[in-house]
Amino acid sequence: MTYDNFKESGVLTTMLRSAIAAFGFLSLAVPVMAAGPGGAASGTIAGEEIELSVWTEQSDFTSSSFSIYFRAPALRERGLGNLSLGAEWIGDLDSDFFSAEIDIPILDTDPYRIYRADLDDELSLTITSASHQGGVLAIAGQVQGVLTSMDRIALRNPDPDDTLNVSLTFEAVLSELQ
Template sequence: MLRIAITACGFLALAAPVLAAEPGGAASGTIAGEEIELSVWTEQSDFTSSSFSIYFWAPALRERGLGSLSLGAEWLGDLDGDFFSAEIDVPILETDPYRIYRADLDDELSLTITSASYQGGMLAIAGQVEGVLTSMDRMALRNPDPDDTLSVNLTFEAVLSELQ
């Protein structure tokens, strides 16, 4: 009986984004090996029939000299985890020229979707993103220091409004 209750709670946890009626969500995991909790910035996050953009923020990012973390992906057909592009970036504050930590699928970024559903103009999505982001100039994505990296391993769930 206890095993059934634990399994049921697990399924409810996976379904939580589907049950939410309002945009929002969170991510947790590690950035540069340090535990972090992030919130979805609902005013900047959205989706279309073939893409999503999620912006995460936390005071802890600012304390590390970083801006809001963005995660985006594009696909063809159904949202089944088969992406033709995906990227993650985090601005490095107070740099000149303006720099970011960035990775995409070509950089062995791993983006796994564990659940996704559309309901009433909303996308409920959950998954994990993992990779090593490299510091580079925001414009032209030049990278003068390939050893300046930032590891990211986050589990997220979000409810996004459709891009209007």
């Protein structure tokens, strides 16, 4: 049978339809794989627009906490290090945190200084979505607050007027802490 006869007999069309149907059923049976670790944040720091990426090698989560490190060349250009965001909760991850903090190291300072805020400093952290599957946490949210410059050791604050406003929306996919 030649290709034209094969095509005209409808066998080719039937085989193609069967293959498409089989693939469709197979795709329903295979669980959806979560995206790999990564993510981003965008918003403002000190009133300037910024785009940050998740530093996957340093970011992780446990059953009651997460820690996300964000980095961008724009932070270094401003004399700042990587921004870290962390939170702890009891029960479900639903924005009811018993602790949360954000900090950004100030590079080339002695003693070592950071901009920092936590829930006691009116830091606002809202989780807009979160799902956990197979050792991966997909999380999205918003964080905003006024970070105050302080010594990293003992968190002393000799200059309470040295502040940094932060307002970010973020999405991250994190691997479980091993």
